[in-house]
Amino acid sequence: MTVRREASCRCGALRAVCEGEPVRVSACHCLACQQRTGSAFAAQARFPADRVTITGEARVWTRVADSGNTTDYSFCPTCGSTVHYSGGNFPDAVAIPLGAFADPGFPAPKFSVWEERKHPWTVVLGDDVEHMD
Template sequence: MTDRVATCRCGQLQARCTGDPVRVSVCHCLACQQRSGSAFAVQARWPDERFELTGTFCEWSRVGDSGGQAIYRFCPDCGSTVAYVNDGMPGVTAVPVGAFADPDFPSPKFSVYEERRHRWVAIVGDDVEHTD
């Protein structure tokens, strides 16, 4: 079974994920744009029993556009978000794909909040589900 390790920029906070993610998605919501500092965010999710977070982290929570709460776990030293959970997907933890620093990471299969997508962004693939 594959182990993947995601880290913050300074390396003190690490997420170890075992096996394949159960979901890889792109989110175009404004909160994800702000969190990632980009036009969209890409995240992968693992069942909590195949996820382990080590190191020191801080938490910050917010209520999302869907009305559910999300709790973000980030490094207190460099500020990188390494994991988060939300009410909409209980029992799984999301990890920003960029934290893996792996250009061969599996591609996303879901693209959500596309009504907020920057018009120059195109998420392509015959097997990608698109939702507003």
């Protein structure tokens, strides 16, 4: 049986249903992710776009990175939660913030990126995580 996971915003109006396992689960310490989350890092899961079904109204904000790549962030116009984003280095995938799944059993990150921006007091990820600057 295929795994089915559902993510949503805080008020429940914007949802993403993901079929199967994520192709990548990562923690990112870049300044843009810190600003997006209001935290010291972000954790997200990426799924192939054809395995994600989005329902509900979303507003979109597009960020242009220093590289010139663009990422479209979709958030709930009522509660403001980012539920999914796409583009950037993974144009064929949809990223979902792990907190949107509200599932403490969600698979742990296997990648930690932008570590040169990591706060020295940030939580330590498991020994099986690939650390990338």
